[in-house]
Amino acid sequence: MAITLEHVGLTLDDLEILNDVTATINAGSFVSLIAPSGAGKSTLLKILTGLLPISTGSVVVDGQPITGLNTTFSYLPQEDMLLPWLNVDQNITLYQRINHQAVDQDHVTDLLTLFGLVAYRHFLPRQLSGGMRQRVALLRTMMNPANYLLLDEPFGALDAMTRGLMQDWLLSLPTALKRTTVLVTHDIEEAIYLSDRILVLSARPAHVVQDISLTPATRDREWLATQAPLKTEIYQLLREDSDVK
Numbered sequence: 712m713a714i715t716l717e718h719v720g721l722t723l724d725d726l727e728i729l730n731d732v733t734a735t736i737n738a739g740s741f742v743s744l745i746a747p748s749g750a751g752k753s754t755l756l757k758i759l760t761g762l763l764p765i766s767t768g769s770v771v772v773d774g775q776p777i778t779g780l781n782t783t784f785s786y787l788p789q790e791d792m793l794l795p796w797l798n799v800d801q802n803i804t805l806y807q808r809i810n811h812q813a814v815d816q817d818h819v820t821d822l823l824t825l826f827g828l829v830a831y832r833h834f835l836p837r838q839l840s841g842g843m844r845q846r847v848a849l850l851r852t853m854m855n856p857a858n859y860l861l862l863d864e865p866f867g868a869l870d871a872m873t874r875g876l877m878q879d880w881l882l883s884l885p886t887a888l889k890r891t892t893v894l895v896t897h898d899i900e901e902a903i904y905l906s907d908r909i910l911v912l913s914a915r916p917a918h919v920v921q922d923i924s925l926t927p928a929t930r931d932r933e934w935l936a937t938q939a940p941l942k943t944e945i946y947q948l949l950r951e952d953s954d955v956k
């Protein structure tokens with residue numbers, strides 16, 4: 712069970728965005744993609760969801776080639792995409808409502824409690840803080856039963872403190888809720904803190920320049936503080952490849 716990208720290339724409107732991206736993401740892992748701005752990280756997630764077709768190479772998930780829109784992935788795009796006229800309850804069960812599936816209200820209440828949202832279940836998105844909105848968007852993504860989660864900068868718009876709390880909270884989720892996750896982030900520390908693996912991509916046209924495995928015995932902020940040399944190493948890699956120096 713894995714996502715296998717082999718020699719993936721993509722050119723859109725004469726612009727070469729990806730060039731020879733090769734990587735295997737094993738089921739059960741949490742992988743971050745980090746790259747200079749505009750390198751093609753979001754594009755790579757859109758390829759997995761089938762929103763964009765590839766120009767060359769192949770993308771295979773659990774033995775099946777990805778050739779178009781598919782239900783293998785649950786995708787949280789950069790914008791939270793909450794529907795402003797639906798309350799928290801209605802937003803998080805959107806997938807089930809669209810698919811005319813029954814909703815187990817007790818399960819929903821348990822999840823809302825876990826996500827710190829149970830007191831806000833009847834609130835509209837505009838009545839929520841940025842951190843709450845992101846938790847609603849994340850919960851809705853996780854309510855989709857797909858095996859793989861694709862998260863594009865889920866904490867990007869949050870202040871540093873809220874972002875840190877969200878990272879701690881994400882790590883504390885019960886193992887049963889965790890799924891194979893591909894996270895796009897600009898934040899090197901976030902990638903180190905949350906991931907089993909970090910794929911560092913080059914500037915556009917993007918390819919993998921470094922594949923870093925992280926297997927700490929305990930993943931906490933004390934351990935993270937010892938990772939300053941790795942943070943510097945990744946920063947140097949991105950800087951060497953960035954247009955802005």
Ligand SMILES: Nc1ncnc2c1ncn2[C@@H]1O[C@H](COP(=O)(O)OP(=O)(O)OP(=O)(O)O)[C@@H](O)[C@H]1O
Pocket residue numbers: 723724726728746747748749750751752753754755915
């Ligand atoms: N549909 C499209 N048609 C043409 N060019 C596109 C399209 N989508 C993205 N691009 C271009 O592809 C490049 C990569 O975009 P993408 O959003 O994937 O980068 P990113 O690494 O996620 O960027 P950022 O770090 O700024 O979020 C950009 O130069 C963008 O202009």
